[in-house]
Amino acid sequence: MAKTSLLAMLGLSILVASAGAGRAEGLVADSVKPLLEGTALSGGLLPKPVETKKTEQAADKNLVPFEQSTDAYMLAGEDDVATFTFALDGPQVSAGGTLNLAYVNAVSVLPDTAKMDVEVNGRDIGSFAIASPNGTLTEKIAVASEFLKAGRNVVRLRARQHHRVDCSLDATYELWTKLDPASSGFATSAASGFTDFDSLLAVRRNAAQRTDVRIVVPGALSAEALNELAPVLQSLILFLNRDDVSVSVADKPGTGPGIDLVMAMDRGGAATLSKLGLSSAPRGLSVQGGATADRATVVLRAANLNDVNAAVLAAVKGPLADGLKSGIFEKGRGVLTVDAGERRTLKEAGYETRVFSGRLSRTDFAVEMPADFYAAEYATLDLRLHAATSPGLDQTAQLLVRVNDKVVKSYPFRNREGEQFDGKRIELPLRAFRPGVNHVELLAELPVAADAACRPEERDDGKPRFILLDTTAIEVPALAxxxxxxxxxxxxxxxxxxxxxxxxxxxxxxxxxxxxxxxxxxxxxxxxxxxxxxxxxxxxxxxxxxxxxxxxxxxxxxxxxxxxxxxxxxxxxxxxxxxxxxxxxxxxPVVTASVSDTATGNETADLLQAFHNSTAAGEGDLSFGSRAQLWLSAATKNFGRWLSYQGDDTARVTxxxxxxxxxxxxxxxxxxxxxxxxxxxxxxxxxxxxxxxxxxxxxxxxxxxxxxxxxxxxxxxxxxxxxxxxxxxxxxxxxxxxxxxxxxxFSDNFQIYVLLVLACLGIFAVWLGITVPRKGVRYDR
Amino acid sequence: MTCVKWLAVPAGMFGLFLLWLPISLQAQLILSFAVLGVMFLAMTRPANTTLRLVTFTFAGILAMRYAFWRTTETLPSIYEPLNFIPGLILYLAEMYCLAMLAISFFMLADPLKRKTPEPGEAASLPTVDVFIPSYNEEPELLAGTLAAAKSLLYPKDKLNVYLLDDGGTEAKRNHKDPRIAIAAIRRHEQLKALCASLGVHYHARKQNDHAKAGNLNEGLKVSNGELVVVFDADHAPVREFLRETVGFFREDKKLFLVQTPHYFLNPDPLEKNLQTFARMPSENEMFYSILQRGLDKWNASFFCGSAAVLRRSALASANGFSGQSITEDCETALALHSKGWHSIYVDKPLIAGLQPETFVSFIGQRARWCQGMLQILILNRPFLAKGLTLAQRICYAGINLFWLFPLSRLAFVFSPLLYIFFSLEIYQANILEFASYAVTYLIGSFAMQSYLYGRVRWPWVSELYEYVQSVLLFGSILSVIRNPRKPTFNVTAKGQTLDRSTLSPLARPYFIIFFVLLAAALYSGYRFLTEPVATELLTIVAGWNLINLGLAGAALGVVAERRELRRNQRLPVKRHALMKIDGKLNNIIIQDASSGGISVEFVDKAPEIDLETPLEATIQLRRAGQIIAFDVICRSSRAAGEGAIYGFAYKERTPETFMAIAELMFSDQAVLQERLVRRQVRRSFFWGTSRFALWSIRETLRALQYSAGLIRESAVKSFADAPIVVKENNAQIPGRAVELPPVLTGTQAYG
Structure with missing residues (x-):
């Protein structure tokens, strides 16, 4: 038994060790890393490891964490919004508390104008200057009880930040503010134990920033036992609505923050319960405090699978219902679940219209396409743009649409006198989408002439350049x-x-x-x-x-x-x-080659390629012939890629x-x-x-x-x-x-398509060629 | 064959289904390449009908894919009316072109080349009445035509020639304006005398009702031949005309029409002003050498108003010539086809005529054709007409619909401006889509153009003709659509001269359009330099505008009219004759002849000729043992190789002189055929494009020079033609002279 938990801990610690040694490095979500590394100006952008004040974290035992997982804690660019939720019970609401926002920001952020606005449940509760480039700083904002409600509360943060010295578009990628998931949350003044299902929503994450769910199953792990626990586990996970859960199985409860799900079936569960001191647990599903204050225990007492199912059903209809409704079934948290022929506005994804006064407006949301959708060119997914630009934008101003991290469409804002778009159709290729979740970003590049000089006296970072209305919509065509x-x-x-x-x-x-x-x-x-x-x-x-x-x-x-x-x-x-x-x-072994976009997976070839790359002459030194040859080979390669539906920015990792x-x-x-x-x-x-x-x-x-x-x-x-x-x-x-x-x-297999067309219409044409001379007036008559 | 059909038809249907799929650009591009490959391969054997249909089918694939894509993906949103409305207009213009392409594929599926049947025994030949309707053109023009008609090889007792004079009708002679009345009376008298001396029936009706159709119907009333031949006043037939045509009527009792091509001796304004005459095939050759043969396959070749033989009984069944529209010819053919009569087209030039020389009369003629054809389209609805076969319906609809081209052409000219000046996106495509669909389709259609018409049409010339007509025909179309019964017959002026080079009075809109397009070209260049993000669409549009600018530039050359002093069109005849000078006979070769005079080369040493004291001589021609003689007077000489060519004018022109002229000019069909064949040479796309580019630049400069008044031309000394002398009543009709350019007097002829 000891071995099991030892192993589990060992595995986890390995994971933690390999993911990053310091806490602060973990502040940059893995998902963001490629983005930062991919930009030209990314050198040294990753925040340096910063020592955080552990005492401060440890002190706040009554901190109700945000439910969102680690990679939601980044506010990047000039104007970004992040939404978090936390769950409170009645007494916690009445007691009020403080919203703790522990954050660190990029050195590039100009402190004079950087500001974080905070809303709770749709009401402003204040704002603060973003000014902590050197280490994590916790802003504590008192929230009175009238701003709160029992159940899930929504916090909306909006960070507006500008670059200190650089007014270019690229520089906006250097702007970020990152919250620390471990020390951010709602600090209540009323401590609350785990007494009911709703209180489970406030369970904290473990050291690896995962929500730990431990299933405690006495005896052998038989298929029967597993089938009995599966519905309970799934319901619990759906209720928690956290995407960072790690499930482990053992015959004794875990330690640290988390939830133990104790399966006490009648055939041997009584012993387990008594061993754990839970003999008083009622039949069916119930919630109890765990061994420590930050650990909860969910107990299931049932006779057999039918009994389990009945208990789960009762819970789902009863105590779990509200949590499910405000959690997994809540709409408007940045996700648009679409089906063929539907139109969905950004408002439905939770986007709120805002006036943008920076250089690069970024709006992102997820589009959940049907699972059996076949992505190809038979139609386009239309973006209906409702927006306006201000006069004086540079000629290079444009809207870029990125789908799953690839730019699929650019729409230039041609009118320099400002332009209003009332449902302008921008066609996005369906092939860029895939079944399931797709990440869509609307990037409005809005340079003005003054940005090139970037003189402090001419800068007016408050002047609006763009407004994207929440009526902007996507229209899904009929899908294959x-x-x-x-x-x-x-x-x-x-x-x-x-x-x-x-x-x-x-x-x-x-x-x-x-x-x-x-x-x-x-x-x-x-x-x-x-x-x-x-x-x-x-x-x-x-x-x-x-x-x-x-x-x-x-x-x-x-x-x-x-x-x-x-x-x-x-x-x-x-x-x-x-x-x-x-x-x-x-x-x-070949870490250098692995990041090159031409890596072939073959060591010798990669090394040879690297050699050629490092010894290649500059283009200016080449003869016309060689340049033409280079151009030709590049063009051929690009054409080949295009023919096989690969974008030209595919840095394939093999x-x-x-x-x-x-x-x-x-x-x-x-x-x-x-x-x-x-x-x-x-x-x-x-x-x-x-x-x-x-x-x-x-x-x-x-x-x-x-x-x-x-x-x-x-x-x-x-x-x-x-x-x-x-x-x-x-x-x-x-x-x-x-x-x-x-x-x-046929688009995917166009060789077959072409051959079929040639064959079918060729046969038809020959028949026509034989038939036509026999019709109408004939030569031989 | 049936089993092949059961395989081929489903295969075709499945192929169509495949073309109707919204596939990717990649698939489209590869498909286009493959289709073009097959097409080019099939094009290598133009004589093979099966491969011809394969070529058509594969060109159709590209067109259908383009149409599908254009319809489903490139139209602007209906919620953006500023983009949508012009976008829709352009779209409709393109769809019209695609429909015309489809119809032309059908028409040209298998063009016929007829073999002339034996005309049969002289005794069994049908009686023939030749109608030469005239309105008020010059007697000398008529004299040539009448003489040629009288010279037709046909039993004399079975051939009657009628001059149907609408210029000397009773109504005209009694016109309330005495000047008109006097002119009509004089004309009536002169022509009557001319006809009498030539042995031609002169007939002038009472009223000028229903214009040419009414006149011809009047002719039917006063004659009774089994066959009726119609020649326009300027259309002089060759002697073999009836031999080549009448035999068909014996073979097919339901035959109502044998139509032959119109061959012209003079250049039209485009040929004259771009100086392409005799090198470039004439505009109408595409119609007569290709299209009429294609129509013939579907029993749909139609009457073109002249140079045709018709069966009287057929005409009688339709109450004569139809006169509802102003193109009575096509309407008559439509009526007779509807009644189940047949038509035949003989692709041999058997008449030589004139076409309008000035731009004004050219446009006048085209406006009449355009309005008349649209009248038929609207009033007769050929596609729904009873009694026609489906093939005939398609052919007639195609012929009539063709005349909507000005609408589409103008849409193509003005559409790019909307993007260049106002950034309206009326054609929503990126450059990759444009390359995969539009460019491959364009390559295919240029290749098809060359395949079908390459022999008779240089590249870009169709576009130029279309553009030149579109600018002024636009209004004609609107007017006929507004009131289909309104247009009236206006007679095309022919045989005009221009004594000095000048801009046509109609030139203004061409200059305006040219400068607007030029401004657009310059502005698009400016946008290229200043807008980094707009280049993709701008590349397409600016390129398109540049082609339009080239067309507009070349069109300026068409409206900048070069002077035309030649009154009489020469025909190279190369014929041996004897010239009697002072009683001494000289062997000569008549190099060319016209109705004003001849060019002569002496076989032996030329006699001393002093132009100051003009030499008078008699020319003797021999034909079947008979001597045909006429007097000439020397007017000019020019060096040619070792010897010299002398220009002789007829001393006086009697009816006998005109018979001699007819003998000289129209005794041999091969002369016309040879001139036609010589210029029908296929030109490559690149050759044609560079030639066109050259015109665009050269002609723009020339037109600008004209508009600035920088024309340096010296006066040319010219002699008036000899008067026409009709001995019987001593009538004297003055010959033509430069002092009276008909463009100023408004003399007109049917055409």
Missing amino acids: RVGRLPDLAALAGKAYPYGGGKPFDLVIDRADSQSVGAGLTLLSRLALSARAPLTAKIAIGTPTQGTGRDALVVSSQNEFAELGATDKASFPSETDISASVAALLEPD PHGAGSLVTLSQMRSPDGLSTWTVIKASAPRDIEAGVNRLVEPAIWRDLDGGTATIEIASLSLVSLPAADRYIADLQDRSPGNLRRVAAAW
Whole structure:
């Protein structure tokens, strides 16, 4: 038992160690790193590790944390808005408290004009100057009880910040203010224990900034036990609505902040309860305080699976209902869930109209496309722009639309006298979208002539340049609907093909706590994506063929099979552990090549390429012939890329082959009847660490293609496109949909299209050529 | 064959389904390349009908893909009316062009080349009445035509020639304006005498009702031949005319029409002012050498008002020539086709005529055609007309719809300006889309143009003709749409001269458009230099505007009229004759002939000729043992190689002289054929484009020079033509002279 928790802790600490040594470095979300590294001016932009005042953090025991996960804590650019929620109960509301905002900002931010406005539940509660470039500073804003409400409260922060010395557009990427998730939140004056379900929403994160859910299952991890706990776990996760949950399984409760879910089935649960001192727990689902003040315990007492389901249903209809409604089912938190033919305004995504007075206006939101949507060119997704520009903008002013981090459209603001757009249609290519969640950014580049000089006396950072109205909308065209797998984006965004109520099997090849934990973590994350509990039947062993049921397979490749299956999980020996750790810490052998966009995955070729790159002569020194040749080869290459639907900014990261922590891949089952999604690692602990990494919001969001791996060395995600896709589902068989599907498929396979057109119309033309002379007036008459 | 059909038709349907899919640009580009490849391959065997249809089908693929894309992706939002309305107009203009392309593919699916049947025994030949309707053109023009008509190879007892004079009608002779009345009476008398001396029936009706159609119908009343031939006053037939046409009527009892091409001896204003005559195929050759043959395939070749043979009984079944529209010819053919009669087209030039020389009369003629064809479209609705086959409906609709081209052409000229000046986005596409759809379609359509018409039309010349007409025909179209019954027959002026180079009175709008386009070109250049983000669309639009500017520049050359002193059009005849000078016979070769005189080359040593004291001589021509003689007087000489060419004018022009002229000029069809074939040479796109670019620059400069009044021309000494002498009643009709340019007197002829 001790070994299990030791291992869990070890795995976590490894993760923490590899993610970044200092707390402050963790302030920059992983998702933002590529953005910063990708900009030309990114050198040294990452905040230096800053020592934070640990005493201050530790002191605030009554801090109700924000529910959002780590990467939501960044306010970047000149004018950015972040929305957070925290949950309070009645007594906490009456007592009031302070809103603690611990933040650090970029050195480039001009302190004179930088300002953070704070709203709680739609009402202003004040603002403060952003002026803490050298370390985390906690602003405490008193919030009286009338601003608060029981249940979830919404905090809206708006940061306006300008660059100290640089008025260029690029410089706006150097502006950021980052909140510290651990020390930000609402500090109540009334301490509150974990007494009911609503109080669970205030549970704090652990040291790794994850919400820890520990399932306490006495006895062997049988399929029966797992099937009993799955509905409870999923309901709990949906209720919490946190995307940073890590689920672990053990036979005793965890430590530190988190939630223990104690499964006390009648067949042996009484002993467990008494051991934990919870004998008084009522039947069904109940919430109790944990061993420490920051740990909650959820107890389930039931006789069998039916009993469990009844208890869960009662809870969902009763105490969980409000939390679910204000959480997972709440609309307008930056996400637009769309379907074909729909029109959605930015207002529905929670955007509020604001006047923008900087150089680069950034507005982002997520568009959740249907899971079986086929992305191709048969239509465009239209952005209906409602906005206005001010007079005097430079000629280079334009609106850029980025979808999933690629610029897909630029619309120049030509009219220098200012222009008003009342639903201007801007067509976004559907191919830029993918099933599931898509990240859309509207970047308005708004330079004025004075920006070039950037003289302090001429600067007027308060002068408005742009207004984007919340009536700006997206219009989704009729979509081609066909489930084409493998598609990890659809899996991550919509739990496709497991969501939607279709029963499937969750097959875990080994009943050890790590493999099971990984399986349950994945299941929880998928439930969150599907916004509904999944009807999974958990089995231990290998997936069975011929049933036609889809399967989610967790496999650690039975590396330790020789140790023999015991009642409990099979554990590796000490040497195996150290060997695995060593493997985890192994440095990346070709780290230089891996970041080059021409990396081939072949060491020699990469080195040769690097040599050529470093010794290449400047363009000015080349002869005309060589330059023409270079231009020609570049043009050919670009054309080839274009033909294969690759953008020209695709810096492809290729896996090194050796050293993946986990691999997530989707495939058709060998019998061809169903879909298997297999997550595979070489050892149970790897699968646990890997899945925990995989479900981190920044990683999960980027899942795409047919196979995804987490590399050992960098713990970064590498997605590989699916080599071949198959049709898993075609529900809409209307002619319109079939036509769109055909158009999409033929676009992807245009060689076949061209040949078919040539053949069909060629036959027709020849027939016409033979027939026409026989019609009308004939020569031979 | 049936089983092939069961395979081919579904394959075609499936192919259409594939073309109707909204595929990616990548797929489109590769498809376009592949289709162009097949097309070019199939084009290598133009004589093969199967490959011709393959070419059409594949060109159709590009057009259909373009139309699909243009319809589904490039139209501006309806909620942006400033973009949408002009965008829709441009779209409709393009769709019109695509529809015309489709119709032309149908028309040209399999053009026919007819073989002349034997005319048969002389005794069995049908009787023929030749109608020469005239309004008020000069007697000498008529004399030439009448003489040629009288010289037709046909049994004399079966051939009657009628001059149907609408200039000397009773109504005109009794006009309330005495000057008009006197002129009409004089004309009546002169022509009557001329006809009498030539053995031609002269007929002038009472009223001038229903213009040319009414006049022809009057002719039907006073004659009774089985076949009716119509020649315009300036259309002189070659001797073989009836031999080449009458035989068809014996073969097909339901035949109502044999139409032959109109061949012109003189340049039209474009040919004259761009100096392309005799090198570049004439404008009408596209119609007569290609389109009429295509129509013939579908039994839809139609009557063109002249140079045609018609069956009287057929005309009688439709109550004669139709006169509802101002293009009575096409309307008559439509009526007879509707009644199940057949038509035939013979692709051999059998008449030589004149076309309008000045830009004013050229536009006048085109306005009549345009309005008349649209009248038929609106009033007769050929697509819905009863009795026509589907193919005929398509052909007639195409012929009539063609005359809407000014609307589309002007839309193409003005659309780019909306983007250049006002940044209106009426054509929503980026450069990649434009390349994948529009450019490949344009390549395909240029290739098709060359494939179909390359022999008879240089690149860009169609566009130039269209543009030149569009500017002034726009108003005519609006007027006919507003009131389809309003337009009245206006007679095309022919045989005009210009004594000095000058801008046409109609030149102003061409200059205005040119300067607007020039300003747009300069402004687009300015935008290129100053706007870094607008370049993509601007590239397309500015390039397009540049082509328009080139057209407008070349058109300036068309309206800047070069002087035309030649009154009589020469035809190279190269014929041996004897010239009797002072009783001595000299062997000569008549190089060319006109109705004013001849050019002579002496075979042996030329006699001493002093131009100060003009040499008089008699020319003797021999034909079938008979001697045809006429007197000439020497007017000029010029060096030609080792010898010299002497210009002789007819001393006096009697009816016999005109018969001799007809003998000289119109005895051999091969002369016309040879001139036609010589200039029908296919030119490459690049050659044509560079030639066009040259015109654009050269002609713009010339027109600007004219408009600034910088024309240096010396006066040319000229002799008046010999008077026409009709001995019977001693009538004297003065010959033409430079002092009386008809453009000033307003003399007109049917055409």
